[in-house]
Amino acid sequence: MFWNFRRIRKCQCVQLVMTCFVLSVLMVCWEQLDHHVVSHMKSYSYRYLVNSYDFINKSFGISQREAKSQSNFPYLINHHDKCDSNEVLLLLFVKSSPENLERRQAIRATWGNESYTQRELGATVRVVFALGVHPNPQQRGRVQRGLLGEDQVYGDLVQQDFVDTFHNLTIKLLLQFRWSHNYCSQARFLMSADDDIFVHMPNLVHYLQGLIRQGARDLWVGHVHRGAPPNRRKDSKYHVPYEMYQWPSYPDYTAGAGYVVSGDVASKIYQATLSLNASLYIDDVFMGICANAMGVSPQEHVYFSGEGKAPYHPCIYDKMITSHGHVADVRYLWKAATDPQIHDISSGLLGKMYCTAVKVMLLCKPYYLNTYPCKAAFS
Template structure:
């Protein structure tokens, strides 16, 4: 009997050993594929974020002498409007990150959600919309032509804020610093600052109403958008967002909001400004640098379900009713603006029947497997 039991135990151990070896073999075989899919890097990142979380050490490692930090902001203005906010009660200073050649995108924004006259006359608040950009990067003759076009555009609209660093993806952090420094020096009394891409759609009536309520409540340390928590650096050299170990050696970024669009209160503007005077801004992922600055100043981002990530929000009146931002809009921005701000949207979505109908619609539109970067499923119940 004992002999039989030992045989059973030995057989069970052999099966366990073989199973373990098989699993390890499969993992080793597909390790590279798993890592390409960022499964492994995300596990490491979340472990670092939620178990280790030594971001204080990371913050200290980014501190550099102030003279060196100034090199990231010590650029000359090619176009500037220092009196843009003067003698006005500005609810929101809205910076749109743009490139010199994106003339049509700027035109579309001025004609739709970024039209200051519409906002003032219809919503009875002052919102200042300006465009942040660097110097054109092209052949000398093309650069000269583009810059002349920018001078003419700015003479007509008076809303371009340009410094003489090269406008490129790898200088987005310089553009972020430009925004916070300009806001601190030229428009410090604005209640809120928003930074947004030039292919974003902002539902200005909804955003203004929301920010007015926040301002009435006197909220401070306010930073809201689509929050990324435990995001890992991308180490693939073929990626646009590749960050080498020499630039950032840790497994996880501090929490940050998607750069497509987020809002901060004026006290946070001052804190981020102060952080940029002491931190190394060589990391060129601007929203990550924002997270590093905020973490150093002990400011945490708050998630708002109707701020989009990298994706477009679904087209439907039940979505427009609570929409704040949606990303990836260029050709459709005129139609979306007209439909999203139509008075019938509020009529169709109000009342008990309207709310029940919209809950069912949003469940259908938002609660789908692998539906990322726009509004989450829980937005259906709000």
């Protein structure tokens, strides 16, 4: 009896110590746990059980006068006649920072080369770099003179007089859709892309031409985030306070690194921006709010990457549309991905089987996130 009593007391002590240890870990790691587990459980529960965001539209609704004042910045550089052709397949807005000259040069020499697209692909694509002004007042004058000189050579910058920072990306989104409405409304498609993204222009053009043959409308395509929760961590640049967004889940949206909308959707988004508060500085989420207000839903395309970089392999290049996180390697990747021999590797039964096996090994990994999903290996 005495031995059993001591054994019970020992078990109780062990349980007590373990409970204290678990509670201590929870207290220390609660912020991480809340962000990675609790907030996602709340957001997914809301997204898949309730899935109604009408109240957000009402909460963000403002008058047209207020909405216009949010983006009423004068143009410092503009090109009214950029879309001089009646047949513009794609208006491609690249979100760039004033100091990122080397990135813009790499894009002009590769996937953003309008002459290449016209000559080799038979498609009219207009590429525009969207900019604000340099955030450092001491450097602003020097950088601005450089931008004016750059634009005299290339004629592809559109700049408004707002400070170009992460927290003004929504203003840049407004610039894109309002400029498109005013100066390039005939474009069949509009694309928004970061300046550290790679676009496989031949694959994208062929994809868009196929959509035209299908008569596609209400198109908003990219890497879709569904049921994403607001980030409440104050040390994150994506932090969104409760005062700005009170709900547990965002409407569905595509990753801002690169997405495409059809011309009719571009017009709807423009109309939405005329009545919604653009104070939410996460621009791709605000895009989701605008689209939700107009009854437009995003569509997943497995070869639009999210925030991640696609693997380097010819079997990937054959279907690639976008890949994120490319700066120094853009020219190399352009040469490799557009090599005419790429299609030979995946042609025929054996080629398809080989590339499927390669893509399974490259994409079907539990830790491989924010780029092409595993199902891309079988598409």
